[in-house]
Amino acid sequence: MKLSRRLLIFVGIFSSIASLGQLEENHIFKENYYLFPIKPGIRNTLAGTMGELRSSHFHTGLDIRTEGKIGLPVHAAAPGYISRVAVSTSGYGNAVYILHPNGHTTVYAHLDRFHGALAQYVREEQYRRKTFELNLYFRKDQFKVERGDTIAFGGNSGSSGGPHLHFDLRDENQNPLNPLKYGFTEILDNTPPVARKIAIKTMDKDARVNGQFGRYEFELKRIGNNYIIDQPIEVKGKVGIELYGYDILDNARFRCGITTITMTAADREVFRQEINTFSFSEQRNILKHMNYPDLHDTGEKYHKLYVDDGNELRFYKTDNNKGKLTLEGDGLTPVKIAMTDSYNNISYVDINLKSATVNSDKAIAYGNSHDTKIDLIDNTLVIKAPANAESLPAIYIPDRQELQQSYIINNKTGVFLWDMRQGLPHSVDINGENRLLHYKEMVSPQHSFKYYNDKMDIYFPDGALFDTLYLQASYDYIDSDKTEQFSIGDVQVPLKKYISVTLKPQKSYKDPEKYSVYALDARGNAHYKGGKWEYSRITFRTRDFGKFTILEDTIPPKIVPVRVDKNELRFKISDERSGINEIKCTVDGAWVLMNYDYKTQLIWSEKLDFTEPFSGEVKLTVTDNQGNKNIYSSLL
């Protein structure tokens, strides 16, 4: 009995997929099926495209410009029904999702407000649930739309840096598609992609770029729409090439995404990426697609033209070496990179690589500094120290071992390389000075892992790491401000998932309920992380390595009335340390909807019944993340 019922369910699912497939054939490839959602038929420009590199994700759709204005009508791109509406202070802000008969979904985000009956429905739900933030799903028959219907008005809500419409086109699995492949004449692009620099990176301890280990950037020279480097670059061993480039559309200054990048070496294609789709669950792999340490230091977004260890994205096609190059023979190897945008404009980067058989002493960039510098690049520890034949550096792993100099830069700086897989060093002796390295464990990305010491426990769930991690952990007590600092991992190493950290403070906190964990950035600014106390230990989650501290917050949020009358309640709110957590407003005891824009720090009322004036006691309570409350009240 049970079995046959299950069978029926399966049959049901398969037949519905089949009918979606049929519908798809009927609809999606029709020319101009989708209407441009902002001022259709009128030429426009974009501030962002699908597949564009953002700091922690690929952009999923188009950022359509709205003349810098809030309030332009937003039109349904095709018939269907509104399947979802979301209201949030962050992310997409106010967003509408329309499901079309072909199985595609279009998404309209950062809206100022919804239109007509939908706006009324959302407001009633907010009042019914007494909440500003909402996520509503609709049935087929609730909000049907025709192509061109006004569904909302453009805005700047959520995490948006200026008025624009974010527009996604998604397939039946909610994976983003490139809307520019669907024939919008509103957008012009005859401008090919732009390349700025390339970088060449050594892929193992024995590889060199112009005689050196590491990653080296090269400026490109522009000739027409193409780019070259005059001199050949000498490489030895296995190297990877990275490209700093982006697309420019006609009449716009914004840096957009390049759809297709290919690389050939000696006329053989070794790497290809075509960003036509991806899934939201894979998004974080962008931290392995880009050069994360360089992004962290300079903000420049390089495409690696090789598939790095741990990168699970599926839009690459490569040779057996995953795009990494090992030169054969003595001569020059021409490397050609082709960049193609959504409108098939192409530009090329041409460089020549020269095979080096011996290490040669050539200095690029790494300076005149005589200071000792220790870096970890993938599996190799790089120690740069003043060249001094009388005392070679030694490494403790834990036995003392003298390091052999790999090469010299400018007769001044000796470079010593250590393969971390041969043992975790705890310290290095350089010119009689001992430096602690704080490497605690080699953590495999294959399974979950727990690290314990007397100052902190760190739990890595399965899949939290992209690649093998050489975990550093250290503790400092800062005398000047009497704070504790817990350093966990390397800020240049990305995490795929959240890890859980339990701090074991050495000093006692009188009223722990007023203390939380904060991340410290490079400038020393503290960012609230939260955390839960248990037996004088505090546990929090993080998806970034770095420095953490425990700080007190006893200061309640600030409330400044901007307008308080019978028609509208408007306030400016802010909180110094832990940040705003909850906003509650009542008039004469009845809950009032307050819209919240964190960027302008403004909250403002929206009545359920516009004709009814506010009257009675206005009471606004704003609570921060540490539980500190401020209450404003007045009489109307």
Ligand SMILES: [Zn+2]
């Ligand atoms: Zn966007």
